[in-house]
Amino acid sequence: MWTEVWDRGVTMIRILLRCFSLLLSSWAMLMAPAWGQQQRPLLHELVLTHTDYEVLLHIDLEGGFRQEILEAIETGIPITITYHMKLYRKRGLWFDEEILAKTIQHIVKYDALKKQYRVSEINGLFSSIKVTKHEPTMVRWMSTIEGQPLIPFHLLQPGEEYYVKAMADLKAVKSPFPLSHIPFVASLWDTGTPWTASSP
Numbered sequence: 762m763w764t765e766v767w768d769r770g771v772t773m774i775r776i777l778l779r780c781f782s783l784l785l786s787s788w789a790m791l792m793a794p795a796w797g798q799q800q801r802p803l804l805h806e807l808v809l810t811h812t813d814y815e816v817l818l819h820i821d822l823e824g825g826f827r828q829e830i831l832e833a834i835e836t837g838i839p840i841t842i843t844y845h846m847k848l849y850r851k852r853g854l855w856f857d858e859e860i861l862a863k864t865i866q867h868i869v870k871y872d873a874l875k876k877q878y879r880v881s882e883i884n885g886l887f888s889s890i891k892v893t894k895h896e897p898t899m900v901r902w903m904s905t906i907e908g909q910p911l912i913p914f915h916l917l918q919p920g921e922e923y924y925v926k927a928m929a930d931l932k933a934v935k936s937p938f939p940l941s942h943i944p945f946v947a948s949l950w951d952t953g954t955p956w957t958a959s960s961p
Contacts, residue, residue, distance in 0.1 A: 804957040807927055809911075816911045820844060822904040822929055822954070831896065833933065834878070839870045842903055843930045848911055851922040851961060860923070861912060867903045884909075922961040929954045 805823035809816060825842065834840055844865045849857040866883040878899035880891045893899055917923060930953040 802931060802952060802954050804927055804929060804954050807925060807957050807959040809925060809959050815913045818846060818909045818911050818925055820906040820927060825904055825931055826900045834869060834871050837871060837873060838933050839868055841932050842867045844906060844927060846925055846927045848923060848925050865906060869899055869903055924961045925959045926956050928956045
């Protein structure tokens, strides 16, 4: 008796999952043309400034948080933005010299019980956490690198020109089943910006 009930339950779950997958596949086919028209995220501003001791980098990401991404975050899917930065020295008659490379990760996770966003920054051996209930504040924290120290002045050669190239990868830590098995839906959380260069 219990075996029969179990078999019926398993069959029902399989049917529900199959129906759900078909509905999502249909939705993906309908939305694909619109998705193709979405603009790719960009690093809108890439600015080098300095203090008396070191060079600082400022980055603003634009177009990284469409409505689909915001809704995904509120379902509990962690979203990661990885910023890749490279400092170069200009050389007139040869390839520009790469001086250093740096990576910074911003990760957001939504706590549905507390109704707040937890934003983590991983910067080499250092990490920090900020919490907010305000969605625009979360987006600003995730989309901005403000005054990131790059290199001390004494390591730069006097009279030489330097610039930075940067890009950002936007990914979900893990897409829930069955979303992760539908290529179009999974791609909503796997994109990136082109490389952008600052002025020397």
